[in-house]
Amino acid sequence: MLQNVKVTSPQVRQEREFEHAKLRGDVEILRSYGEEHPDEWTDLHFENEPTVRLVALVAGPHRDLHERALLKLVNYPNQLVVRETKYSRRELDEMRQTARQMSEFHNHKFLSVGTGHGQLQIQLQPDQERLAATLLDKFGDAVDLKVGAFPYPMPPESNSEVVRRPNISNSQISLITEDNVDVALLEPLEIISGRTGRGVLVFINRGRNEVVLNTNGWLTARVVDPLTGEVVGGFVGMQAMPLIRFSMPPGETVTVPVSVGTASFKRSLGYLVPPGEWMIDVTVKVNDVGDRRIPLQSITITPSS
Secondary structure, eight states: OOOOOOOOHHHHHHHHHHHHHHTHHHHHHHHHHHHHOTTTEEEEEEEOSSSOEEEEEEESSOHHHHHHHHHHHSSOGGGEEEEEESSOHHHHHHHHHHHHTSHHHHTTOEEEEEEETTEEEEEEOTTOHHHHHHHHHHHGGGEEEEETTEEESOOOHHHHOOSOOOBGGGOOSOBGGGGTEEEEESSOOEEETTSEEEEEEEEEEOSSSOEEEEESSSEEEEEEOTTTOBEEEEOOSOOOOOOEEEEEOTTOEEEEEEEEEOEEOSGGGTTBOOSEEEEEEEEEEETTTEEEEOOOEEEEEEOOO
């Protein structure tokens, strides 16, 4: 008798990894083909749904010609899709260079600039709506823009809650105070809306055993609504991830920098967490113990000048 077998997530990941590895030879074939056709080649990427396959993007009116040629070259033609797009990789690279030459890029208003899926992809600091409008006017439909955590322009509400927003009251992570470690901000923390601010957390080991905090040199906080416990904002962008440990023997104190971003994760707030009184939530990895949360700390977000 046949029975339904539930496929677990690890099994799905293993199958996808196998398919990706199988298609590596075809990836190199497609990249070489793209180098031979720089005026019409755009991009190459994997799609995992509904099945694993390679997607080649080509610009211009000759999609059918490229498709026929590529299907003859690859080892797994049934796992190749060729789609037409508007801009070639060469055109997109020229646009990327134009963006990187802007003064705002050198003034760190950009979080990232790249190309992918047939478009110029730009992510800006959360307070850069005006710059986003300028870029949209300059590049038109060639650019895929994000301001902070959300697309620009802001899409309809049903499509725009792109950031998962947990509620602190539902957290399964224990407080570090349960391990006899007290923690508080060294001094009151004020941050300008749209900016990333830095403060200092003071940890005091009240227990009998050494406590070691594993960090990347600082801790990263999330902004929490003090009335609902909902996470409403935080840091967006890239971070360096070196392993830097802070050790606390029994009775000792350590100070650890904390970074607080103010990009909104909630559509109704817009792109920025607005000025007001908020809380921050921080998760820290304790060596040989696991994740621990610090008690919520009060912060003030102030208007931009």
